[in-house]
Amino acid sequence: MFEKAQRLLESHFGYSSFRNGQERAIQSVLAGENTICVMPTGGGKSICFQIPALVLPGTTIVISPLISLMKDQVDALVQVGIPATFINSSLSYHEANERIREAKQGMYKLLYIAPERLESHEFIEDLKQMDIPLVAVDEAHCISQWGHDFRPSYRHIQQMVYSLPQKPNVLALTATATPRVREDICETLDIDEENSIITGFERENLSFAVIKGQDRLHFLRDYIKKNEKEAGIIYAATRKNVDQLYERLKKENINVARYHAGMGDAERIREQDRFLKDEASVMVATSAFGMGIDKSNIRYVLHFQLPKNMESYYQEAGRAGRDGLESECILLYSSQDVQVQRFLIDQSSDRTRIHAELEKLQQMVDYCHTENCLQEFILKYFGEIETESCGRCGNCLDSRTSIDVTKEAQMVMSCMIRMGQRFGKTLTAQVLTGSRNKKVTEMGFDKLTTYGIMKEKGSKEVSDFIEFLISQELIAIEQGQFPTLFVASKGKDILLGKEKVHRRETVKVREISKDDPLFETLREVRRSIAERENVPPFVIFSDAALKDMCAKLPRTSEDFLGVSGVGELKLKKYGLEFIQAIRQFCEAHPERQPEMGQAAAPKKTSKKAVGDSHLETLQLHQQNLSIEQIAEKRELALSTVENHLLQCAQQGMEVDFSKLIPTEYIPMLQKAVEEAGRSRLKPIKDLLPEEVSYFMVKSYLYFLSKNK
Template sequence: MIAPEVLLQKYYGHAAFREGQKKAIDAILQGRDVLAVMPTGAGKSVCYQISALLLPGVSIVISPLISLMKDQVEALHQMGIPAAYINSSISSEEFFQTMYLAQQGQYKILYVAPERLMTESFLRFASSVTISMVAVDEAHCVSQWGQDFRQSYLDIPVFVQQLPVRPVCTAFTATATVQVEEDIAAILQLQQPERIKTGFDRKNLFFGVRRPRSKMEELLELIREFRGKSGIVYCTTRKSVEEVCDVLCDAGYAATRYHAGLSDAERARNQEDFLYDQKPIMVATNAFGMGIDKSNVSFVIHYNMPKDLESYYQEAGRAGRDGEPAQCILLYGGRDVRTNNFLIERSRETMEVEDPEQREFLIEKSKERLKQMTFYATSTTCLRRRMLQYFGERAPESCGNCSCCQTNYREEDGTMAAKMIISCVYRAQKSGYHLSRSMAANVLVGSKRETILRMGLDQLSTYGLMSKLTRREVQDWIDELVAQENLALRPFADYQELALTSGSVAIIRDEKKVMHRVPIVQEKLAAPAGTVDPTLSEADNALFQQLRELRTKLARNEGVPPYFIFSDATLRDMCRKKPGSMPEMRQVSGVGVIKAQKYGKQFLKILMAAGD
């Protein structure tokens, strides 16, 4: 049998496997099931792709999104690996043609949508060929404890049971808590799987949270700093996507948009513009991104807070896939919590689950995950540590590469301020009022707004108690108390009302102190945000731009995204190594046999000219 390392060098252009990859491949080739939890950019797909090339017959890769399959298959074709996909985007004629070619041994890897598995035609095909492996990508979708449960994933173990011979079963995901990991193994009926966890920490990513007065102004400032770079701006709602995209375009940035309200044709066109670097900034809802392998995403900005840490980690993790330094910035506002609570409540109507008790269970789990996300967004201690602990990993007190670790704080006793706010909520409840976060802040600062006066809220004994602070500062205090569970937000009418908790009672009774961390220096970004790579000399930066221009030209001629040709990381390695021959070109990380044959001479021409 050919050694896996030979195929890694031949097709992917890498001399050595990343952590966990070889262990997964060895287990698969020994006929063992595998459960791998590896972060975005760790090379999960290499594990099952190289295994598929070495196993007899065909391997089935189950993937949740059409765009994910299309990109994976196109990337494999670029490397010279025979693969195809089956989903709702292909015609019946294309389906039967793909099945015929697969039966003839033309494909080693077949990507399949989970909805297709139990169809009569696919089951008939699956019984007529040798299926050596079933690989489940985005395996967390099988778990109701996870953030992205898909009912169709429950068909996977049923499909496997229908096969004449049980193949090796493997599951891969980037986001799984301990509970979700156990769920994956149980539901997919993995048999004593080799468990591989390479850790969630991606040291090249800077994590930052900002709480700006104006999110739009803060976003524009960040985009100015990132000028010339490719990135994603995530928004919670379609309306926000439209507004943000319009503002960026009006400001002169090449931005496009993606959300479920657009036609299939426009979504496909906008995604293509982003992948091909025609419009390097994508403004999108969470409908965009799963399976997007664009390697040169240098920043991910969350304009709104996601509903859980799993989603945030997955979306932020689309930055820096090439291993280069990248920025992940969350713009937080208290309204984000209310919006997400509203969306969670509304999700009852769209859930695939019919059982009412099960629906309520899922709603409660979603609210618990939102609470953990809010803790992250309002944290004044190491963000990376908080995230890693959530996923069950040990972490040092400080990472040195997040906004909290790069901000100096002083601790203050905030018990008196907390008592004022709690008393305000209590007095209002006793008088029959249901205060929202903003109404409570208005009462405490002594606002003269017409609504406050008309409702008689100025008659509360706590009116104006915190008049020395701004309304925004009081709202921040309220957010902090909610995050610490010293107050709660609960649905009332069409908004969220503040409610007391056991923590509130303990504070009023002097059984609990509230410590408040106040920043004393402005947070800073971890790495230079300009277009110049500080690790390259001035001459090499100019060479890098020349190589990028050639890559863009070749990609346009072939109708593929530029990173399909070579990643930015590969181009930088060319600049550092300056190969002068084809054998030397093959030593550049990311240059496999097929790509060297197709593109090597053209890139060598530029590299050798630069060396003269």
């Protein structure tokens, strides 16, 4: 059956091989096992049930809370010749009944439904008359009360599965689930732990950054104008914020749309369609927008305010770069946002969850103040133990000198101890800066030896510094109605002078991509076809597919089939128009040649700052400088140099892997890869000596793929 699955992947979707985790998930489903699949957004979760749906007899049920995703996925499936439909509240009673009748007759391979349908006894009876081999549960974290988006209707899924005569298998899929949430999903849906497929949460094409201490409106305007040809989402905390930003950006002549729950249905749909069809390049929205928006070419996601937890943030940020091309996720931080989120949490009707929600909020604040790798911070939050710096986030790319702030850290912690470790950040900062606040003097804190020892700084600056110390786990918080600070065990080593504390300045972000006139030409061809067929442009081809065309310059039907994301049906429907456009472009630009060594995988775009930088690293590598010498010469971290070389290899440039891997490690790597396979790095690394780094493992895998 799996051989058939591989053939279907190529004929319908245009891919020659499965991504990491997809193969194991599909094999588990086809073997009749209940399975949970945790993949990052853009990791290809939908393939894990769409391919089995084609292999298995009958109709696969897909449960999704996302009405917009249903329509987009059904449109995309129909485009590649797969019979699929959806039933949700957007349909009239007559339309829904007609689709149910057709599903009973076996006319569809996939039927998407909203979870609320499972509360209808009549609908369950309809399902009993269908041949259902598989139930796919998308956004499965909604099943857990410990998740960030719990939906009670999801609790009806298992009861529905048990009621069906065929007893179908269950496949649960999610991108944002902590270990506790995963455990809850497995228990609720009767999934054995051994059938958990977790590919990791890392999105290698996303660059994260946190911007503090800048005028947010100015930053937003400048960033959008710098990347005016790219699609992006701006998330704001409230409807009022969305409306204000929308009006402000319109005045700047920016082609912007907006979306929030306070708008009428017709207006929301119209604005969403403008964004999906590339008629508006920027969408300003509350968190109500984006769940299930299958627009693959979003190049950046900016959060204008702090989200309430890491799950929400990573899910929203993860809407960038679903096509695999480099994209940015930027959070604009202000301490005022923390107070707004605390207030909203305190207003919650579920008092039992307040403490847990405050802890989640503190994790977001820690994220904004950490000096360590931002991607690594996120991965650890989701339970990954073996992590390493990404080499591409705002913190990793900041090569400026760190400042020794040990003395200032000792001042803060000494003051906390003298105050009895019973007070919060604001009062502690006031004492340190010598405030004459009534509470400070009434409690006698103006008599402490630490009173005013940081008076050269402002209270806000000291408060931000305390947040930094919390993010470094030197200071801890006792949550409650009035959170209090105490010195953590790591902080005691700082007080005793056993360890030092260093801090850096905030980094600047950069432009996303260089212009390519051929890419713009192909984008216009895609837009024209999309308008003709009345579908969003990304349904025709993703940005990644267009980039691959730019790299490979296919001028025959056979060459066009070699483009990532092109199957036989899309070749037949759209190939001629794109091939003609490429031929005309190449005739006008004879100097343009196909990139040698270009792989079928999506080619990453280059950023102006990072793009030039990795080419400079490659040049030094080709001059026989070692990684250590390049790092010293360019004043970069070793991990940054390593990531530059891997990026060059991914883009088909000439990297000499023999210089990167000591000869004596080659047999060990060969044996480890043969034993563990190529799908995940950690199982390979576990079989190797400590001195064989993750970078060497990645380099060896690139070497294998190049010489395959």
